[in-house]
Amino acid sequence: MLKRSIQEWLVLAICAVFVVTVVPAAIFRIATADWVLAVIDVVWAGSMAFLFVYTFRTRRTTLPATMMAWIFLALTLSAIHYTGLHQVNWLYPVILAMFFLLDVKQALLLSVLSVCWVIAQAYSEQPLEETTNLAKSLTTTIVLASAFSLFSRMEQSRLQHLAGVDALTGAGNRRAKIDKLQSLVSLYFRCHVNACILKVDIDQFSQVNDKHGRVLGDQVLFSLAQIIRNNTRPTDTLYRSGGAEFFVVAENTALGDATSLAVKLREIIGCTVFPGGTHLTVSIGVAKLAKLEGSQDWINRAERALTKAKAKGRNRVEVAAELNDDQVQPSS
Known part of the structure; x- marks a missing residue:
């Protein structure tokens, strides 16, 4: 009931x-x-x-x-x-x-x-x-x-x-991310409006917490969220999915433009000095929404691209291949 x-x-x-x-x-x-x-x-x-x-x-x-x-x-x-x-x-x-x-x-x-x-x-x-x-x-x-x-x-x-807000960073939380992605899936189905997601993960962030403590680690996460917001468009939205993982949702964006954004973010973050004199690198997986693809399948492709970037040595951007319509199973 x-x-x-x-x-x-x-x-x-x-x-x-x-x-x-x-x-x-x-x-x-x-x-x-x-x-x-x-x-x-x-x-x-x-x-x-x-x-x-x-x-x-x-x-x-x-x-x-x-x-x-x-x-x-x-x-x-x-x-x-x-x-x-x-x-x-x-x-x-x-x-x-x-x-x-x-x-x-x-x-x-x-x-x-x-x-x-x-x-x-x-x-x-x-x-x-x-x-x-x-x-x-x-x-x-x-x-x-x-x-x-x-x-x-x-x-x-x-x-x-x-x-819908992550208390530490001010980014959207997991619940807000799911709602956003579901709305974009519906919009793509009706109007075929492109959208891409960038899954951003701080490389070896546990070492920052181990060396400097959780307080400074939280400051680093807050600063990272600020950097991402300052270097994305007003129409792009940022979400923290837990730990040191973030999602950037780029609406009305082609895969090439989303990839360029990911490369820019990786370079800017790599050149930034964070609180405590900390230097960070990030790995990013990029995926473009495909027709008839559900939000979880879309997330999974971005996560696989991120895993590939980690496996290749970190501090990289990897892009999930675009899917043709006949490669996507309708989401149940």
Whole structure:
């Protein structure tokens, strides 16, 4: 059984709460012949029940969330228009729900327009003091809801970023690398956009740790990551896959250009004096993505090229041969 996302549980919970809350109210409206509110409540409960089933079965949340927000707002404003301002209390939870369910800009626009309409209605129906208090409370609700929503989204983005970053070097981590390579495989399948990977490994890095200690070794890794970033394009991305191994992912790059980049990096790193007066060399394996090749097969070819460079004496660049379409087995 697949685990449901937080978004799914949120949509399902909101639907369930409103169905449980509104159905008894609808029954009461029907029993008291309050037909306008009865119709609104029935439509409301039916819509929430439909969206609950839709989300539960399809596991999709974008369309249900958008529909839910619009339904909430439309039915609440209809109730206020047809039965009076005593229904305005429903607008407060609806505003909060919109900021949970919609983009912040869209929720803010709809909330402001709705409050302006309600205040215009209130201005013609009740004393100015009551209208002013209503405007203050609704405005405060919008401000707090928008601030909380923005903060939550910023925090979520920050955590997502940290989840894909290697804490020592600032490069992407193994998880981010896998996601990136899978997206490039999909892009190549759809649009045939070239991509290459360079697997970079520090030669005999264990000797640096043994001689100078792990603290200086970590400083060397950080410096190496900085050098690679400073000598690649903004569109190239760097990942650390563990130990002294790094991956450079070069998008929209031919094999010849990727090889030239690998040679340049090897030469620059070989001429650099690292912390503690350390000198390093690197071996690099280069592989170009082939049609119908999976991300792991692509990585394996780069690793074999790197192994070949190590076997030939280190401080080398080796390139995996380009594969023809008939040489690649479709990834299962």
